[in-house]
Amino acid sequence: MTPDIVVTEGLTKRYGDFTALSDCSMSVVRGEVFGLLGPNGAGKTTLIRLLLGHLQPTSGQLSIDGIDPRVDGVELRKRVAYLPGDARLPRHMKGGAVLRFFADMHPSGNLDRSLEVAEILELNTRTRVAFMSTGMRQKLALAVVFGVDTPLLILDEPTANLDPTVRGNVLNLVMDAKRVGRTVMFSSHVLSEIEDTCDRVAFLRKGKLAHRLAMKDLYQRHRITALVDQAHANMEAPETIASRIHTTIDGQSVAIVTDGDLAPMLSWVDSLALSQVRIEPLGLRAVYDAVHTGQAVAL
Numbered sequence: 001m002t003p004d005i006v007v008t009e010g011l012t013k014r015y016g017d018f019t020a021l022s023d024c025s026m027s028v029v030r031g032e033v034f035g036l037l038g039p040n041g042a043g044k045t046t047l048i049r050l051l052l053g054h055l056q057p058t059s060g061q062l063s064i065d066g067i068d069p070r071v072d073g074v075e076l077r078k079r080v081a082y083l084p085g086d087a088r089l090p091r092h093m094k095g096g097a098v099l100r101f102f103a104d105m106h107p108s109g110n111l112d113r114s115l116e117v118a119e120i121l122e123l124n125t126r127t128r129v130a131f132m133s134t135g136m137r138q139k140l141a142l143a144v145v146f147g148v149d150t151p152l153l154i155l156d157e158p159t160a161n162l163d164p165t166v167r168g169n170v171l172n173l174v175m176d177a178k179r180v181g182r183t184v185m186f187s188s189h190v191l192s193e194i195e196d197t198c199d200r201v202a203f204l205r206k207g208k209l210a211h212r213l214a215m216k217d218l219y220q221r222h223r224i225t226a227l228v229d230q231a232h233a234n235m236e237a238p239e240t241i242a243s244r245i246h247t248t249i250d251g252q253s254v255a256i257v258t259d260g261d262l263a264p265m266l267s268w269v270d271s272l273a274l275s276q277v278r279i280e281p282l283g284l285r286a287v288y289d290a291v292h293t294g295q296a297v298a299l
């Protein structure tokens with residue numbers, strides 16, 4: 001078994017003159033939770049649909065658990081459970097019947113598990129799909145997907161249309177899947193969800209893989225903001241930490257972005273004549289905004 005469950009190499013999708021995904025090379029490691037971020041139209045769904053064989057790439061290579069989706073779609077279905085962004089479910093059926101239908105259809109389907117997930121998500125499975133709200137239909141689709149025992153779960157905006165409590169329950173299901181060794185790849189516009197669950201994140205921008213990030217590295221980054229008390233204060237950092245510090249001064253305000261262990265940096269910060277010092281984790285938001293606006297990510 002290879003360590004990577006998803007591998008793409010130069011994956012490209014064009015629609016006429018328009019390139020929806022350009023030269024995308026990435027991998028998802030077995031057992032991790034992998035986040036896909038990017039503004040509307042960045043190419044996230046295009047990438048996901050290419051991985052599932054729903055779209056044919058214009059060029060490039062891809063493999064899912066060693067399978068090329070273009071070659072063996074049947075085998076691929078055994079390995080991947082997929083939640084589309086716009087799940088279409090049979091409107092005339094009741095929730096419970098939908099769960100039974102999909103559990104019977106999939107080789108790794110498990111009705112009991114689907115019903116359990118429906119209960120966790122507080123879904124009334126006696127309601128007919130046609131009479132369900134958008135959020136209820138999303139819960140039903142999630143109960144279908146989490147009821148299937150595949151090594152890989154690909155979820156396109158799994159928490160869209162859900163209230164905060166249920167969103168939390170969905171994220172718990174993602175972490176449960178990880179705990180039993182499954183791999184989860186999901187797209188979301190909610191940065192806190194990605195921060196809370198993902199091991200690694202890829203940022204797409206205008207069809208290009210703009211940035212990759214391991215969350216454990218992000219946790220090592222902090223932003224220190226303060227006011228400089230002395231005019232023309234010497235803000236030069238000692239050589240031992242200078243390469244892991246990025247300082248910007250705007251009038252009296254100073255912003256220091258740090259990378260790595262904070263402890264040795266604090267004694268330097270303490271030696272500066274600063275007031276109103278605030279230290280906070282850099283957070284995904286800062287990285288997202290930098291990538292979104294096409295800036296280099298500090299450090």
Ligand SMILES: Nc1ncnc2c1ncn2[C@@H]1O[C@H](COP(=O)(O)OP(=O)(O)OP(=O)(O)O)[C@@H](O)[C@H]1O
Nearest residue numbers: 015018019020038039040041042043044045046047
């Ligand atoms: N069949 C198609 N023909 C032409 N262009 C398309 C087609 N499907 C998607 N696109 C374009 O490809 C780009 C990427 O779309 P995609 O759905 O992958 O974005 P996304 O990152 O998932 O966006 P969102 O966050 O809004 O769901 C968009 O500009 C979209 O208009």
